[in-house]
Amino acid sequence: MWLDNASDIDILFYEPYARIIADIAKNEKYNPLTIGVFGLWGAGKSTLLKLINEKLESQEETICVTINAWMFESYDDAKMAIIEALLLELKEKFPDDAKKKFGKLIKRVDWFKLGTKAVSTLAPVVASVAMGNPLPMLLNVTGNAEEIGNTVKSAANSIQSLKDEYWKEGDVSNDESTINNIRKFRGEFSDALKNDDIKNVVVMIDDLDRCRPERIIEILEVIKLFLSVDRTTFIIAADENVIKYSIREKYPPMNGFDVELDKEYIEKIIQLPIYIPELSAKDIQNYLLLLVTQSYLEQESFKQLIDKIFEEKRTISGDVITLEEINKLIDELGLNWQDGGKPVFNETAKIIDEIREIVASTLKGNPRQAKRFLNTFITKRQLAKIYYGDEIDISILAKLLVLQKLDNDLFIQLNEWNKEFDTENVKFKEMRMAVAQGTTVEQEPWATPQIKKWLDCKPIELEKYPLERYFYLTRENLKNSNIDQSGFSSNTKDILVRIGNAQSGGQMTAIINAAKELSSVEIGDVFKVVIPKIEKGDLKFFVIRDLFINFERFKGKISEALLKSNSKIKVGDIPVLRAMYQNDSERLEETLQKMIEKGTLSQKMLDDIKAQQKKG
Template sequence: MWADNASKIDMLSYEPYAELLHDIALSERVNPLTIGLFGNWGSGKSTVLNLIEEKINREKDPKIVSVFVNAWMFEGYDDAKTALMEVILRTLEENEDIKKKVGKSLKRLRDRVDWFRVGGYAVKKGVPYLLSATLGNPFPLLIDGLKSFVPKDEKQAEETMAGMMKAKEFLKEQSEEENVVQNIRLFREEFEQMMNDSNLKNLIIIIDDLDRCSPERIIDTLEAIKLFLAVKKTTFIIAIDEDVVSYAVQRKYPKIDDATLDISKDYIEKIVQMPIRIPELSDIDVKNYLLLLVCEMFLSESHLERLLLGLRERKVFVKGEIISQEEIHSILDFGTNNIEAILKPGFSKSDFELQLDVFGSVAEVISSTLKGNPRQAKRFLNSFYIRKKLSEIQNLNLDLRILAKLMVLEYTHIELFRELYTWQVKNEGYASELEELEKISMDENVDESKIDTVKKKYNSLWFKPIVQQWVKVEPLNLYNQDLRQYFYLAKESIKEKGISLLNLTSIERKWVNDISAEELQESLRRQKVVEFNKDQSLDHSKIIKGIVSKYQTNREAYIKVLILIYEQFPNYRDELVKEFKKLRKEEFSPGTILTFNAVKMVNADHYQEVKNHFIKEEVVGVGIWERVEKPN
């Protein structure tokens, strides 16, 4: 199994990025500097940060200090700015050499942080007037005003009160002219002076997991860097998803009417002077990563590192080549070395080679669906090995190739996986319908008219290129295999959120899937709904209930589908209005308002009912609704 966190071993060939960022961070010529390491969720940003920190620690330069901050760890703290400043100052205080030189300056800065914490807490809790009180003796007023606002969490309450007591002494020393703005300026000046006095060449602050935080926390942390900490001899390396930052900026600084200015882009450029983007892994990269994860499970750490070194020396990653079993054998020298020394205890060579073979066959299909995301690759393999272990505990005789192939379909197209399940249920474990699909997929000379005939019988998703690729992947002839024990291990995936309770026939399920297919163009979807309406042999009520049940957890994704049905089926409109009202705030967008214009064209009363509901429940503001509504 693999932990869902940053790897300590570079199996993604990210060493060049770590080397680049390390060199930039240590360059005095571009200091102070904030580097943005941008990449999608699960793309390997944390791995790069770990490699950078490891390089810095390995050099053991006493004049270079690194501080690794996991921003998510401070999510529960009341003030992100002061939490970040405090962790940096505490790290410096823990360094005995630095403390000897600038201990008093660090204490002074810590006192200022406490002052900011008290002030920021007061503002956030609705008592800003306390901050503007004269500083002759403001502390009793602050305490009285904040008594009712202390956090309920006991630890936070203690920290807040301790900060207040420190701030009391600090405030006595302040002149009456000083205010928040002046204290920001003074903090920057004192922080910069402390850095000079410490004789440090560089303070490198590495911030990870910021994109897991709330939008407010993200902005607070970025503003703390810009306002307080970006002084000479400091370098920040921030790993984050650029889209998440953009969303956070837009939440705090919404676009004004029709302004063309991209606030989020300008904001990021002001904070981050040097953006470095981790590219999405190619399909070949993901395939190699899957094989290396299998190697990590079986090989001892020293031999895994030997394998990675050998692959780099052969420039496998640079050339974009796929790792072969022969290459693994050659680098590890399976022929002459003691195999027991190469593998971890409890593993055999035959099992290792079998699992390399299993994932070598299905990796191409898996990699094309993971969208270059290494974290998703880990999660897929973890699920596979959980199923494998469960089968061993229950003495099930599984073919690991079949297990892997079925899991790929489950992972990529859950509705087709469920359809395969219903086929095998009807035939005591044998999905006989798959035979026709497989044969027509494998026949390169098949007639187009025959394909069209088969397409009318099955869900159109079976004919998507990626699914066709899955059908052709070894092992073939799944229709000759008893699949019951494989589906037994996937019981949670078989449940279809209420659809299973409707006892739909295969034809009814096909209508549900065809109308709800995400890839379907809207014009074709409308045509499908019209055909559905005209077919009087169908139980329309059951199929509509099936469509509603299918997307209970994501109404935004299927609201257009329901509106099409609303237009075509007058008898179901009252029930569908109830479904419209289930849209949650986070699922709502201005585009949703435009979508409801179709309801307005059919029934103005229903439209008004829906509009009033969303405004009353504060799902959307009346001003936003009316601004979107006016042009139409």
């Protein structure tokens, strides 16, 4: 199994990125500096941070600290919690003569925390008693009079003792205002970092994009307001789209102003953005085969293999790494196998090798998705062994898992066809032959470039095999309508956001033009989200109209989704349906008739649509 953790071995070959970022981070001429390492979920940002950390730890005058932002998600005051965690780390790593300064800063953080929580709740209680009006406090404190008195006294003493301990007598800057405290903290933090033995402090923030929008903003602002001082470099790993969304949630666009607040905000916080490119289909093919290899070689042997591949620049050649090349390198280097050895490796690797091209096209450059697919395959293969022994053809199982990943609706349809299997799956065979000869309207969903590649994967004549056992092993997907968007490209996500925010048909022209620039895979992902929304009645009709008219390949699915919807057509929707009917009356005719039978469309409305069609 492949865990979703930062890898100890650079299978993604991010070493050049790590080298460049580490060189920038350790250069004191550039600080204070905040670097953004931007990539989609699952792109390998944590692995890259780990590589950067390894390079920086070897620098004697550089201290490197890694903070997982997600760990502070549940804290009432995440800002202060992160500052305190950083100060504690630095107190441990700095020379002894600097520890006292960090200790004093931690006490200031205690005051900040008390000021934002305890002072706001306890001080009014103390004040109410002092003013001779204890009623508000009495309504919230249980116990007898003596216990209540002790509570109030304890609260007041806690506030005063912390103030006495932090602000020494004679401190002329004894000003408790928030602005002044931030100024004092920054000054003392900067002073604490001035040490002859330490030139740079590099703080890496990971998993920021897993936090809620308000937490993301809090953490970015605490870096900018409190911590970005001389000798510091912050490296923030996140999905830029998630940060932009968080900014829009916190600071919505202003009416009448065409200002990209999210972009300007990020530019203010992040001085150096570095984008991790999505892996190409070739890269994902290599990654899949290397992941399989990793599970069968001893760790040190696998590291030697990766080093050799990098040394020979095979990752930047135009061709994928073949299974034969992998085996040749393993033999030449004399690498050691784990239990099971080479025969089991070749059995598994041969199957993955046959399907990795089509699998790579569905994973859209996402390493995490590659791991998840292989984990699913290995788990299902083990289940197949337990249930059916050697009676399962692993290549068929792998092919069906790929179809489920490509299009769960077609996966479900194949299961329905398989229920009529006698000597062969007649409907599947008819579909396969029709696609090979030039598709009909009925076979259109099976005629996309991806599905055509899937049809050509071995075994090609899938109609010859009864598939009940295979569908039993994957039965959780037969009713699963959830869509995993974590592997969607940034372009796909942008189009979906724009569709969701569209307020008029006029905005759709630009959205449609941008959508037409997407790859076939990306367009398919857009419609994976759009079609269920049409079925639920959650998509505006002018959006449905423009998608129907402009994307021929998905007209059938849009028509089916309209029929499945229980939302009744309104008079205001008639012009939209009229435009769709004028564009393709043949396709919509049956759908509209069935909508009348279902009760979501009236005969009068249909007559109006057709009457307008005749006039046109």
